Amino acid sequence: xxxxxxxxxxxxxxxxxxxxxxLLVGCNECVTVCAAGGRKEVGLLAxxxxxxxxxxxxTLEITELTLERQCDPEYxxxxxxxxxxxxxxxxxxxxxxxxxxxxRYKNKPVYPAVNTKFMGASVSQGVWAxxxxxxxxxxxxxxxxxxxxxxxxxxxxxxxxGGSTSGKCEIxxxxxxxxxxxxxxxxxxxxxxxxxxxMVAKDWRTSRDGGPRxxxxxxxx
Amino acid sequence: MDKFEPVxxxxxxxxxxxxxxxxxxxxxIPYPPNVKIVRVxxxxxxDAIHIMKALEKGADGVYVAGxxxxxxxxxxxxLNAAHRVEYVKKLLDETGIGGDRVEMVMMSAGMGEVFAQTxxxxxxxxxxxxxxxxxxxxxxxxxxxx
Numbered sequence: 376x377x378x379x380x381x382x383x384x385x386x387x388x389x390x391x392x393x394x395x396x397x398l399l400v401g402c403n404e405c406v407t408v409c410a411a412g413g414r415k416e417v418g419l420l421a422x423x424x425x426x427x428x429x430x431x432x433x434t435l436e437i438t439e440l441t442l443e444r445q446c447d448p449e450y451x452x453x454x455x456x457x458x459x460x461x462x463x464x465x466x467x468x469x470x471x472x473x474x475x476x477x478x479r480y481k482n483k484p485v486y487p488a489v490n491t492k493f494m495g496a497s498v499s500q501g502v503w504a505x506x507x508x509x510x511x512x513x514x515x516x517x518x519x520x521x522x523x524x525x526x527x528x529x530x531x532x533x534x535x536x537g538g539s540t541s542g543k544c545e546i547x548x549x550x551x552x553x554x555x556x557x558x559x560x561x562x563x564x565x566x567x568x569x570x571x572x573x574m575v576a577k578d579w580r581t582s583r584d585g586g587p588r589x590x591x592x593x594x595x596x
Numbered sequence: 597m598d599k600f601e602p603v604x605x606x607x608x609x610x611x612x613x614x615x616x617x618x619x620x621x622x623x624x625i626p627y628p629p630n631v632k633i634v635r636v637x638x639x640x641x642x643d644a645i646h647i648m649k650a651l652e653k654g655a656d657g658v659y660v661a662g663x664x665x666x667x668x669x670x671x672x673x674x675l676n677a678a679h680r681v682e683y684v685k686k687l688l689d690e691t692g693i694g695g696d697r698v699e700m701v702m703m704s705a706g707m708g709e710v711f712a713q714t715x716x717x718x719x720x721x722x723x724x725x726x727x728x729x730x731x732x733x734x735x736x737x738x739x740x741x742x
Contacts, residue, residue, distance in 0.1 A: 425730075
């Protein structure tokens with residue numbers, strides 16, 4: 376999923392200070408799962424903002440709505456009936472959702488209420504970690520299902536480096552060495568011999584190096 | 597100036613604090629009438645939004661009263677509640693309302709005295725903090741009449 380974290384309240388307040396009527400829009404997908412911008416978080420942020428403004432002696436009118444998916448035009452269309460009643464939109468979706476709202480409602484200012492972080496997985500309740508960088512040419516089949524692009528600090532394709540100590544990365548004791556994980560997994564699967572194969576330099580044009588990317592499925596488009 | 601009488605909402609677990617309040621009543625132990633009790637099936641049922649809404653609608657302080665550690669009827673509802681209270685405290689600090697208006701307390705069903713003592717301590721603490729700054733003067737009047 377795409378993970379996100381709420382921005383500091385002060386930053387959000389400064390964005391919406393000039394306005395009296397805010398449409399606060401959440402998303403029912405990834406940001407709900409990572410507890411950053413779902414219905415619950417929309418309710419909490421709305422309540423916190425109302426109180427922050429009441430403290431200043433101002434009344435802030437906030438309309439709360441959580442869309443099924445904020446990155447799809449079909450769902451963003453649902454805002455059409457309430458957009459005119461708002462001075463600005465505050466979005467709790469990832470950057471994709473914010474941009475979709477901005478694209479559809481051209482004359483309405485849109486502000487992000489979360490910082491979009493990474494594509495990750497849930498490690499345990501309340502903990503998420505980066506697992507994929509969307510490089511566009513998946514090598515998980517060669518690395519025992521553990522991604523060195525996302526999980527090695529240096530993105531080494533032939534690791535580990537000298538900074539790997541007791542299974543930990545030199546940048547922090549909290550970071551596991553991806554290549555140690557890969558080796559352990561290969562051993563478990565009995566395919567250690569694959570480790571000897573040198574991986575050739577990766578073509579990064581399929582990643583961000585090739586500029587903004589697009590997928591066109593001609594049978595669907 | 598009128599003496600400030602805080603409005604305090606106490607979310608009390610059915611299995612402990614609510615029964616402790618009952619015990620305080622049976623034993624004729626007085627506690628401040630400022631405390632408005634909301635019975636919940638478990639303190640873990642109390643979500644962050646319930647605490648926020650109580651403050652937004654005019655409470656000056658809120659506390660969640662759950663079972664003693666290890667005694668939760670639903671295993672760890674009280675611990676979940678404690679984590680949520682910590683989260684709300686931080687959010688209220690960010691808002692400028694102040695996280696010290698919210699507390700998590702733990703007690704057993706037999707602790708009538710502790711219930712009364714907690715209610716008194718928290719009421720006095722909120723009285724010192726003064727009215728919830730998120731209340732307009734008109735709201736303050738309405739809240740104290742409820």
